[in-house]
Amino acid sequence: MFSAVESRRLYRQVADQIRMMIIRGELAVGQRLPAERELAEQLSVSRPTLREALIVLEVEGYINIRMGSGIYVTRKHAAEATGSEREPVEGPFELLQARAIIECAISEEAAKSARPEDIAVLDEALRAMSGVVEDARAVLVADRAFHTGIASIVGNATLIRVTGEMFDMRMTPYFEKLASHFEGPVSWRTALEEHRAIRDAIAAGDTAGAKDAMHTHLTNSQKRFSESFGEEFSGEEGRGRTAGPNKGKAAT
Amino acid sequence: MFSAVESRRLYRQVADQIRMMIIRGELAVGQRLPAERELAEQLSVSRPTLREALIVLEVEGYINIRMGSGIYVTRKHAAEATGSEREPVEGPFELLQARAIIECAISEEAAKSARPEDIAVLDEALRAMSGVVEDARAVLVADRAFHTGIASIVGNATLIRVTGEMFDMRMTPYFEKLASHFEGPVSWRTALEEHRAIRDAIAAGDTAGAKDAMHTHLTNSQKRFSESFGEEFSGEEGRGRTAGPNKGKAAT
């Protein structure tokens, strides 16, 4: 929601970065993080700022700070309560298909009620994204801000959260490995153009157009994935069952 | 056991103190707190410590820190202050609206690819539900099975999970307390009829009809809610947008 522009605050950026590392699994549960002084130096921030970021993560429940001992990772996912299912997550193709279905509907809804200030939020996310296509980490933040920004137009906290959670599922080692094969400045610029098309349709109040543009965007993402999937993992057994490149859809 | 002497960290004590003042109403919603420097002096702590406490409260959602402007109380959040933890707690209406948008799209998609065995799954859920409308607990299980059953027609694990998670959000004390005022055999039979309409549309491959039927179902759920407790929520501030700094004063 309104944390789009506000994320300029350094301690929040630091918190985002560390949180992402935990979700990705780069920091195992139970593992002890480097000392505050060392961490601050590695991240090029002062210790007070690093401490503020750590407190954010502690309140959110990601880490446990023990005085005199160290900082420990406690869990890797925010929503874990219902003791159900598997950790291994679903495959990237299923995820992108699910996002296509859900976010298309959200875009459609957003186009109905977008106001100028809502469009300004999207524009800010686009502007931010255009400036960091070279930075693999920062561009993800901007990408996320755009997608959750659309959900925020509807003004529904649940939609914002679900959209964000689905986005964050790409932060898995499996997904990351695939993404590293095709994500780059070029593909991000393409995605940026697709974002602009979505933004324009929403700004124009064009519900069908917004839905189509979002569908195009996520379908293209799938394509980019499947190409790299075919090259690198051709001999491997894929996981997703449906969700081929051809989703057998009619109208659009 | 011996949790008496915890040597609580100072910034947490400060956060507790301010949080209590907000909950008690000593600090009105929307009110601006004293400046950090002044507040630190009043509480006899250093500014960094005060800042850490404020960041805790900001993450918890009690206050809103605006750079260059000041610190503002955003809400009281009375009851569950102690067990708080995660759970931004979106309201029941937001949840039902989100479900309407998302599950309508899923129903539409399901109607495209429903096979006889998929319909059989829905029929089984309907049959189970019809037999337990008297049992408040069992009927919820059947209700859940129906909704996730629709998602399973699309054959996408992410959709199934998201649908289930959104459904499970009603399993909170807050939500259940409200639900107990209107949920009963009568309302469940009505919901069952709405389920049947959804099932029929999906079985017939009627995408628009499936979407409409699902929309009707969840909109009616919303109505049943609002008829019982409509007024309670109307005073809440919108969360998604317009963190209006312009309260109180109208045009000049």
Add this chain to the structure above:
DNA sequence: CTGGTCAACTGGCCTGACCAATTAGCTCAA
């Protein structure tokens, strides 16, 4: 009135230091 400038706040961040809790390693007596 209108629009722009500017100075007084206010939060954001930093340096550098010291205190307090924890823990690993050591000594030394049993």
Add this chain to the structure above:
DNA sequence: TTGAGCTAATTGGTCAGGCCAGTTGACCAG
């Protein structure tokens, strides 16, 4: 050998003072 107790290094907790950047509103030129 063993283990109880001490020591010192390590780590988080707190403090002080300062500078920078964004916000706001009063003020002045137009």
